[in-house]
Amino acid sequence: MPTPHIAAEPGDFAPVCLLPGDPRRAAHIATNFLDDAREVTAVRNMTGFTGTYRGAPVSVMGTGMGIPSAMIYAHELISDYGVRHLIRVGSCGALPADVGVGDVILAMGACTDSGVNRTRFGGLDFAAIADYALLRAAVDAAASTDRPVHVGNVFSADFFYHPDSGQLDTLGSMGVLAIEMEAAGLYGLAAAEGAAALAVLTVSDHIRSGEAQSSDERERNVTASTTIALEAALVVAGI
Ligand code: HPA
Secondary structure: OOOOOOOOOOOOOOOEEEEOOOHHHHHHHHHHHOEEEEEEEOHHHOOEEEEEEOOEEEEEEOOOOOHHHHHHHHHHHHHHHOOOEEEEEEEEEEOOOOOOOOOEEEEEEEEEOOOHHHHHOOOOOOOOEOOHHHHHHHHHHHOOOOOOEEEEEEEEOOOOOOOOOOHHHHHHHOOOOEEEOOHHHHHHHHHHHOOEEEEEEEEEEEOOOOOEOOHHHHHHHHHHHHHHHHHHHHHHOOO
16 A cells, blocks of 8 residues: 555565665665665655565665655655665765765764654653664674774754854764764654664765765765665574
């Protein structure tokens, strides 16, 4: 039965789903990393695919940018399509000098200026954390990549163009590794709905230095984070 934003049939999605922000990235992952991938939804061009990775059923679907958009798709995937493990594969901007462009960040926790988790949590501050089994599997998989991999806190921002640049100093002083726009919402949603979530992020730019990847580098670098995410998917799929 289709949902307002996903036109797929029951059973069309695997229990584990990778979630890039960009639907074209979803198509890229389906084409280049999955076997026998087929498109299962394309409402608003937000494409989703299901195939297999090393024999295990895996789906991949775009979420758009920002917590509200990502939570719409993640909620419908969990409540209507039986997705239990959600792995965001996305980009982020790094803050500390020792995190480089092209590095991978596993978001153990996600701070935010969004109000969604406070709303869920009765006005209290919810610690938005990754699922431990997914995180541990991703850390194990990271040992096989040639990219530096960092594990720690990220900040899921409501603003891409923030009006107060002074906020960066606050984030940096508390050890935040990078800024992105979805993980905290995804982690809160997963907690509320009994699912498991992890964000595997590629550093596309450095916020302090202004250094940014070329499109070629972005293409190559997505391989490291996608492989880590898929290997983690295999572990939770029980294969
Ligand atoms: N802010 C938010 N999201 C991002 C950034 C950023 O600087 N870079 C890549 N994704």
